[in-house]
Amino acid sequence: MKILFADDEKSLQKLMSLELPRLGHEVTVCPDGLTAVAALERNTYDCILVDLDMPGLNGIQVIGKAKELSPETEAIVLTGKSSTESAISALRFGAFDYLTKPCRLVELQTLLDRVADKRELTRKYRAVKTRLEKLEGKSNLIGDSTSMQQVGRLISKVAPTNSTVLIRGETGTGKELVARALHDQSHRVEMPFVAVNCGALPENLIESELFGHRKGSFTGAEDTRIGLFEVANGGTLFLDEIGELPKSLQAKLLRVLETGEIRRVGDNDSMKIDVRIVCATHRDVEQMVAEGDFREDLMFRINTFEIHLPPLRERTEDIPLLAEHLCRRFWPNVPMTQTIFSTDAIRALKSHDWPGNVRELANVVEHATILCEEPPIEPDHLPRRFGRSSGDGAIGAGGAAAGKPVLKAIGPLSLRELEMQAIYQALERHEGNKPQAAEELGVSLKTLYNKLNQASSMDKSA
Numbered sequence: 054m055k056i057l058f059a060d061d062e063k064s065l066q067k068l069m070s071l072e073l074p075r076l077g078h079e080v081t082v083c084p085d086g087l088t089a090v091a092a093l094e095r096n097t098y099d100c101i102l103v104d105l106d107m108p109g110l111n112g113i114q115v116i117g118k119a120k121e122l123s124p125e126t127e128a129i130v131l132t133g134k135s136s137t138e139s140a141i142s143a144l145r146f147g148a149f150d151y152l153t154k155p156c157r158l159v160e161l162q163t164l165l166d167r168v169a170d171k172r173e174l175t176r177k178y179r180a181v182k183t184r185l186e187k188l189e190g191k192s193n194l195i196g197d198s199t200s201m202q203q204v205g206r207l208i209s210k211v212a213p214t215n216s217t218v219l220i221r222g223e224t225g226t227g228k229e230l231v232a233r234a235l236h237d238q239s240h241r242v243e244m245p246f247v248a249v250n251c252g253a254l255p256e257n258l259i260e261s262e263l264f265g266h267r268k269g270s271f272t273g274a275e276d277t278r279i280g281l282f283e284v285a286n287g288g289t290l291f292l293d294e295i296g297e298l299p300k301s302l303q304a305k306l307l308r309v310l311e312t313g314e315i316r317r318v319g320d321n322d323s324m325k326i327d328v329r330i331v332c333a334t335h336r337d338v339e340q341m342v343a344e345g346d347f348r349e350d351l352m353f354r355i356n357t358f359e360i361h362l363p364p365l366r367e368r369t370e371d372i373p374l375l376a377e378h379l380c381r382r383f384w385p386n387v388p389m390t391q392t393i394f395s396t397d398a399i400r401a402l403k404s405h406d407w408p409g410n411v412r413e414l415a416n417v418v419e420h421a422t423i424l425c426e427e428p429p430i431e432p433d434h435l436p437r438r439f440g441r442s443s444g445d446g447a448i449g450a451g452g453a454a455a456g457k458p459v460l461k462a463i464g465p466l467s468l469r470e471l472e473m474q475a476i477y478q479a480l481e482r483h484e485g486n487k488p489q490a491a492e493e494l495g496v497s498l499k500t501l502y503n504k505l506n507q508a509s510s511m512d513k514s515a
């Protein structure tokens with residue numbers, strides 16, 4: 054690290070100018086506070102090491118200046134008096150830690166290692182955050198239709214509150230995107246947004262996944278682990294597919310929502326947490342309550358505020374904007390003025406019934422960007438179920454009017470297309486119930502999720 058050392062003790066100045074480079078750091082040594090501030094004005098340091106009692110400006114004033122000039126610079130104070138009071142006030146001023154003189158070199162080394170670790174973690178966190186933002190894009194909900202405008206209005210009303218929100222809608226309608234928008238528009242935006250799919254977790258692990266566990270609390274619990282509620286502390290926890298949560302967990306979730314406290318598996322004490330809960334489901338929760346599969350008290354607790362996402366077939370006017378938006382994920386360099394879809398291609402897209410909603414559209418768009426070398430995308434670039442030429446009677450074929458998905462195959466389909474067709478048809482037959490669709494398809498629920506998410510993750514890796 055690049056370190057600034059400021060102390061009026063000559064022997065220490067000499068020691069540090071020798072020892073800090075030996076520990077692998079680059080050091081600038083200053084004999085007093087004023088010189089230190091002058092150095093801070095010229096250069097940026099990773100860490101400053103300052104004596105509290107110096108002639109001219111004292112250590113706290115130097116820290117204040119360092120934080121003003123470069124908030125990310127860490128500060129360690131050296132205090133000669135072993136005065137906890139002055140050390141505490143230094144911590145209040147944003148110092149990382151303090152050392153009491155005379156300190157041992159090994160203590161200093163440990164502390165500097167901690168500073169370096171913190172800086173590396175911050176850097177990694179930034180890199181991951183930037184990458185995630187690039188991959189996920191902003192929580193940009195595309196859609197100008199009346200129903201999507203209403204969704205946008207509801208989001209901006211409820212986002213700043215702490216209310217639990219239930220997002221309802223068919224698979225692929227953008228429920229997770231809405232959950233992220235709620236988080237992004239709330240005061241929690243700088244804190245974590247954690248999404249968990251209640252349907253994709255094995256039943257015996259959900260509790261520990263959500264609440265964490267203590268080492269040895271069950272076979273396989275080799276370490277103490279914090280759960281997703283704790284990871285999301287201060288932020289938002291998105292419980293996707295809440296309808297799939299086993300009943301035993303429903304009771305526990307209800308208790309957490311009512312008390313604001315969680316207890317790790319195997320722990321006796323509970324702890325307070327501050328997490329905003331957003332849930333989503335494609336299931337008819339009222340029906341599940343009537344059939345005894347979902348607790349009525351939990352339903353009332355989570356549906357304080359509901360946002361309904363309309364299926365894509367009911368807002369076909371959003372398709373051109375959405376298709377273009379999704380396309381630009383694959384073609385980020387295409388100029389904004391360029392027409393991306395021909396009129397015929399848009400007509401073909403609009404006549405489809407979209408049982409897989411926006412996720413299916415993303416899939417189709419991806420397919421088209423592979424086939425099409427240069428925009429605009431024509432019907433020929435769409436998967437075969439859209440028909441290969443406009444006006445041949447195959448596109449749409451009354452599907453939308455009949456309220457049924459159009460999965461008409463013209464010519465041979467690729468394996469992936471066939472697979473997706475089978476998945477969407479199964480989902481349709483089971484009214485979006487993924488566990489039932491997975492069972493019918495003979496695949497695990499996890500595999501079904503993976504297949505459905507393939508389009509999204511392909512977008513992300515593009």
Ligand SMILES: Nc1ncnc2c1ncn2[C@@H]1O[C@H](COP(=O)(O)OP(=O)(O)OP(=O)(O)O)[C@@H](O)[C@H]1O
Binds near residue numbers: 293415
């Ligand atoms: N209005 C929208 N604007 C832009 N992209 C959207 C929109 N709606 C959905 N998407 C995209 O469609 C894909 C599926 O969306 P998302 O995962 O939010 O759906 P979901 O309703 O949560 O699905 P599931 O119920 O299967 O979990 C994502 O890639 C998402 O970015």
